[in-house]
Amino acid sequence: MDRLDALRLFVRTVQTGSFTRAGAEIGASQPQASRAVAALEARLGARLLLRSTRRLSPTEAGQRVYEQALTLLAEEEALIAAAAGADREPAGRLRVSASVVFGERVLAPLLTDFLERWPRVRVDVAATDARLDLVAEGIDLAFRLGALSDSALTTRRLGAYARLLVGTPATAARVEADPDLRGALAREGIGFTGTTSAARWRLTKGDEKMDVELAGRASSSNGAVVHRLAREGAGVALLPSFAAQACVAEGKLVRVATDWTGEPVDLHAVWTGRALPVRARAFLDHVAPRLRLDAA
Template identity: 55%
Template sequence: MDRLTALRLFLRVAETGSFSRAAAEAGVGQSVASRAVATLESELGGRLMNRTTRSLALTEAGQRVLEHARTMVAESEAMEAAVRGAEREPVGLLRVSASVAFTRAELAPVAGDFLAAFPRMRLDLMARDDRVDLIAEGVDLALRLGALEDSRLTARWLGRYPRIVVAAPGLETAHGAVASPADLAACPTISLTSSAFPTRWPLANGREKAEVEISPVIRTANGDVLADLARAGLGAALAPGFLVKADLEAGRLVRLLPGWSAPPLDLSAVWHGRGLPRKARVFLDFIAARLGVN
């Protein structure tokens, strides 16, 4: 088995969390998918996945290989499309639905690169925080965070974003140092009304767990507003990693309680019908290689 084929199978195992599902999607036996991962581990000299009878989890090395696999597979497919010629190049308008905050943080920054790679494509980025009816509004592809509800749709799990506690740099100066989850009781907090944890934050640091009851001074339904309020120093916020990554890197926000986090936020791509149109699949594979999910 060549390296690229093995990486494709490894990628699908990591994304689906299942050897059997990955094998079924690829049209091969489960033993082929298992052998692909085992071959990579042997060639690379390290374990990529920790397997149990009920689940599997990527090791630190596996996370790094996953990032490279996404990039290599996306680039390979783009190259194959170019070789096949313009007559098979994806063409036309692609309507993509996602929340406003996710579109701004994750989709807008890579839209230019995508259009440069596929110049005959056009994008309609439907940045909305309400749950869009894909069928009624003619949406080709939706990227959704959290639990999926509509069983009529086909879904592909893309990964998870960590949820961490962040605040403006001056918050601890004003309200006291936050050395443990219990210290959050002395801090004002900001909450997302759409979050699974609007009034309590279930935090964990390895095997150590804590549940913090909060009384938000402000609630908002929009992730960008949540980040704005946190940057303004109005309170600590529990936020998904994609939402605050740039602010943390720029020092506009700091992470409180390093090591502690809430249950991660799942990201899934969903669409209507079993088959995904090629233009949507090309876009999905392109962005999946560049998203900051684990």
């Protein structure tokens, strides 16, 4: 097995946590895959994997080699495409991560055209409001809303979405009839506990700012549940515009205190390594110009 094939096997072993699964992808048995990685460790003079009865995980040195290997393999793929005289057709399994609502409202409507354009790509959308470990979950490309915490990832800021207050007509009327808007929003606000600012909203109206300390009785770590709570009349939700406007257009919710908006939320594309695989680059190039962002 040459060095690139050994690195490719090592990368898939890290991503799957298993010699058996990684080896099966190239027609190798579990012992053959284990020996190939052991030979790579001997060649590099460093232990790359921690072996346990449940899962294989990278050592500190293994993590560094993994990240460099991703870049090297992506560059090899790009080099082959260039040698072919054109961008090689994207192919293979593409695993994309996004929040539940972003995946449903933004990515899903864009998938059909992408799949028609690139019939050899298979897309798996891992929709969750949890911040997945891209290495452990084998994620090629993730779309993340809000502040980023993992400085080891390569990032591309795509723009920002405004955040709008929404609720049922009855909820909106109740809030807007209260002379103490801050107090009404504090009582009615539905917290999204998937963020560090779950208990506080910062709202703006022109040059005015208003901080609202939430004291509502409903909250959730899942964005789809926050939407449902708002639709059921449990209170006011502060939603990114792509979600809020869709709910309003469907007649399920109305804008509340329309002069006030939340702080914009940034959208980033993130991935491991420096270069994206061809199929992930094609997906990002397809999605980015179709996002209908509110700010650059």
